[in-house]
Amino acid sequence: MKKRVPQSNLEKNEQKLAFKLLLPALIVLALVAIYPLGDVLFTSFTDIEFAGGDEVETKFIGFENYANLLGITIVELPPVLDENGNQVIDEKTGKPEFERAVRILPRSPNRYKELFQYSWFGKQYVVGARDPVFLESVGNTLIFSFFSVFIETVLGIFIALVVNSNFKGRGALRTTMLVPWAVITVVSARIWEYMLNPGTSGFFNMLMFRLGISDGQTSFLTESFWQMPSMIMVDVWKTTPFMALLILAGLQLIPKELYEAAQVDGAGGFRRFFKITLPLLKPTIAVALVFRTLDALRVFDVFQVLLGKKMYSMASYNYTQLINYRQMGYSSAVGIIIFILIAIFAVIYIRMMGVDSE
Amino acid sequence: MSKRSKKIISKVIFYIIIVVIFVYMLFPFYWALNSSFKSENQLMQTPATFIPRDIDGNVSFYLENYKAIFRNNTFVLSILNSTLVAGLTTFVALLVGSFAAFALGKLRFRGKKPTLYLILAMTMFPQVTILSGLYAMINTLGLSARPSMIITYLIFTLPFTTWVLTSFFKELPVEIMQSAQVDGATPFQTFYMILLPLTAPALVTTGLLSFIAAWNEYLFALTFTSVEPTARTIPVAIALFSGEIARQEPFGEIMAAAVTVTIPVVILVLIFQRKIVAGLTAGAVKG
Numbered sequence: 001m002k003k004r005v006p007q008s009n010l011e012k013n014e015q016k017l018a019f020k021l022l023l024p025a026l027i028v029l030a031l032v033a034i035y036p037l038g039d040v041l042f043t044s045f046t047d048i049e050f051a052g053g054d055e056v057e058t059k060f061i062g063f064e065n066y067a068n069l070l071g072i073t074i075v076e077l078p079p080v081l082d083e084n085g086n087q088v089i090d091e092k093t094g095k096p097e098f099e100r101a102v103r104i105l106p107r108s109p110n111r112y113k114e115l116f117q118y119s120w121f122g123k124q125y126v127v128g129a130r131d132p133v134f135l136e137s138v139g140n141t142l143i144f145s146f147f148s149v150f151i152e153t154v155l156g157i158f159i160a161l162v163v164n165s166n167f168k169g170r171g172a173l174r175t176t177m178l179v180p181w182a183v184i185t186v187v188s189a190r191i192w193e194y195m196l197n198p199g200t201s202g203f204f205n206m207l208m209f210r211l212g213i214s215d216g217q218t219s220f221l222t223e224s225f226w227q228m229p230s231m232i233m234v235d236v237w238k239t240t241p242f243m244a245l246l247i248l249a250g251l252q253l254i255p256k257e258l259y260e261a262a263q264v265d266g267a268g269g270f271r272r273f274f275k276i277t278l279p280l281l282k283p284t285i286a287v288a289l290v291f292r293t294l295d296a297l298r299v300f301d302v303f304q305v306l307l308g309k310k311m312y313s314m315a316s317y318n319y320t321q322l323i324n325y326r327q328m329g330y331s332s333a334v335g336i337i338i339f340i341l342i343a344i345f346a347v348i349y350i351r352m353m354g355v356d357s358e
Numbered sequence: 359m360s361k362r363s364k365k366i367i368s369k370v371i372f373y374i375i376i377v378v379i380f381v382y383m384l385f386p387f388y389w390a391l392n393s394s395f396k397s398e399n400q401l402m403q404t405p406a407t408f409i410p411r412d413i414d415g416n417v418s419f420y421l422e423n424y425k426a427i428f429r430n431n432t433f434v435l436s437i438l439n440s441t442l443v444a445g446l447t448t449f450v451a452l453l454v455g456s457f458a459a460f461a462l463g464k465l466r467f468r469g470k471k472p473t474l475y476l477i478l479a480m481t482m483f484p485q486v487t488i489l490s491g492l493y494a495m496i497n498t499l500g501l502s503a504r505p506s507m508i509i510t511y512l513i514f515t516l517p518f519t520t521w522v523l524t525s526f527f528k529e530l531p532v533e534i535m536q537s538a539q540v541d542g543a544t545p546f547q548t549f550y551m552i553l554l555p556l557t558a559p560a561l562v563t564t565g566l567l568s569f570i571a572a573w574n575e576y577l578f579a580l581t582f583t584s585v586e587p588t589a590r591t592i593p594v595a596i597a598l599f600s601g602e603i604a605r606q607e608p609f610g611e612i613m614a615a616a617v618t619v620t621i622p623v624v625i626l627v628l629i630f631q632r633k634i635v636a637g638l639t640a641g642a643v644k645g
Contacts, residue, residue, distance in 0.1 A: 011466065017545050018467035025458035025520060029476075032513050033483055036491030043490065050493070159379055162372075173376060175631050176383050182627040183387065184574050186593035187616045191390045194609045200404040203389055209405060216405070237386060242638070249639040298484045301576045305597050315486040319577065322490050323584060335487035346482040350475065 044332035050322065058329070065333035071130040073112050075104050076123055101126040134334065137312035143228060144313065145296035148235045153289060155236065156243030163244065164251045177241040185238060189305040192234045196220040227311050234302050243288055250284025251277070290349040297342055314338050387620065394613035395419045401610055423614035433615055435588060436595035443504060443591055444572035447511040448565050455519035456561065460549045462520070463527025464535060474524070480517035486577060493581055503582040503589035510578050515568035522637060526560035527553065563637035566630055570623065592619050
């Protein structure tokens with residue numbers, strides 16, 4: 001649209017009407033999104049606590065919340081030496097011993113707790129964080145998003161390809177795909193919680209026991225090895241159908257003639273998939289990918305219901321800080337960090353979708 | 359191997375894949391259904407059975423879980439709360455959203471592109487970011503939980519309905535508007551007498567999708583009802599379910615509740631499936 005000053009009466013009226021019609025929507029969005037966002041940004045620079053009644057005096061503390069959330073330090077761990085000056089070797093593991101991280105990490109003015117250790121050229125280092133739980137929640141969310149979106153995409157493409165071919169019961173399968181999507185996320189989380197029950201009263205333990213894989217006593221939601229895979233599994237079940245539906249819509253836009261031509265030229269099934277389907281499906285997949293990633297990055301329901309305080313996602317950490325610990329300023333800073341992370345992805349998404357105003 | 363037997367084998371493999379997909383998508387729901395008909399003893403029976411059986415192995419269905427959840431006031435109330443909250447937020451979103459969508463889809467005005475970008479950006483707004491801000495606002499205003507949910511759910515229902523309805527309005531031929539204008543109708547009359555009835559199918563689709571989104575919402579509901587248990591919606595009630603019969607985690611009742619709240623939505627989805635698929639893909643792919 002060319003920018004020009006409206007001239008005729010008709011155009012002026014149209015312009016006026018447009019503003020009147022848009023006004024309610026803009027007021028609502030300003031009230032429920034823009035104003036609270038500004039408020040959150042402001043409180044993220046204070047040490048305000050939600051005290052429910054008696055007001056505690058709050059201070060402006062600049063970037064302190066952010067520094068506390070993101071602050072890390074790396075320290076070399078000195079080796080433990082015996083009286084001859086040689087490094088002590090652990091008798092059980094056969095590994096050289098190092099000083100314990102707790103004793104080495106700085107305590108004042110800010111206390112750092114161990115996030116993880118690594119060795120580099122025979123030296124042992126420890127990464128300490130002011131709030132290791134938050135950084136872990138960021139890591140958890142990123143790992144969760146990457147794997148669940150990746151699996152959903154692959155599975156989604158596969159299911160979409162199957163549904164796109166002609167067979168009896170195609171309509172029924174397409175309908176069935178909507179069932180996981182329609183189930184309330186919390187409800188699906190609780191159903192899976194029961195299926196993941198420790199002991200053979202749980203479905204998965206029963207299955208693994210019957211197949212002779214395990215003793216049927218795995219605690220999927222408390223053993224740290226199983227927590228993340230369990231979360232990913234629950235999310236994949238719930239959202240793969242959505243992915244498959246999007247990709248199916250993309251598949252149906254590909255003209256059939258292309259396949260016929262390729263078949264005439266003697267291209268096999270795999271070749272047709274990699275030379276025709278995948279390249280033409282690229283835009284759909286790209287959009288679906290970012291769309292799902294945005295969703296996965298703000299994951300809350302499954303983590304909160306299934307793991308509670310055992311393991312956090314960014315969103316469930318934010319919730320806990322606000323409701324359980326009443327740290328409003330701190331929780332606001334968490335919110336802003338999530339916002340920035342998601343905004344980066346959203347910009348990519350909007351770039352890809354574009355807006356056409358005419 | 360002859361060509362024919364090869365063809366049969368590939369067909370068999372294909373149908374096996376289809377059955378696996380079917381089972382994968384329906385199994386958790388089936389397991390919930392199965393468990394909802396088990397008594398506490400049957401639930402603790404190891405290994406778990408695929409249909410409710412008593413200790414002797416005879417099939418026996420236990421109906422007490424279903425009776426119990428309907429005696430549970432928090433749960434029954436939560437169905438009403440969810441219906442009220444999701445229904446009203448959808449109504450407001452459709453009303454306000456269709457006004458905005460008409461302006462964005464059919465009228466010419468300056469600043470259209472930035473507005474469209476704003477709406478699109480809002481569809482991706484992470485609700486968790488403003489959790490503390492909204493919580494503070496609601497506490498300052500002294501708003502109770504139900505209206506709080508109805509208003510705040512507009513964050514995700516309004517941009518979505520506006521965005522999808524805009525694309526529907528755009529597709530309506532301009533000639534309809536022009537001929538109405540020639541007949542002397544004002545643009546607003548054209549909108550609610552001619553265009554709005556034409557977009558009725560789109561309204562049903564977007565309404566259904568935003569209803570389901572609101573029906574599903576957990577984070578805000580959990581936060582706002584934390585001091586007002588009577589306002590709990592279904593997701594909160596099911597997440598915090600405390601049983602009537604069972605001593606431990608009352609999974610029999612939870613599964614009965616899960617089945618009860620899922621069946622109506624599944625029926626709704628089955629009836630409107632074509633519209634839903636069209637709406638979902640319009641929201642994400644077409645733009």
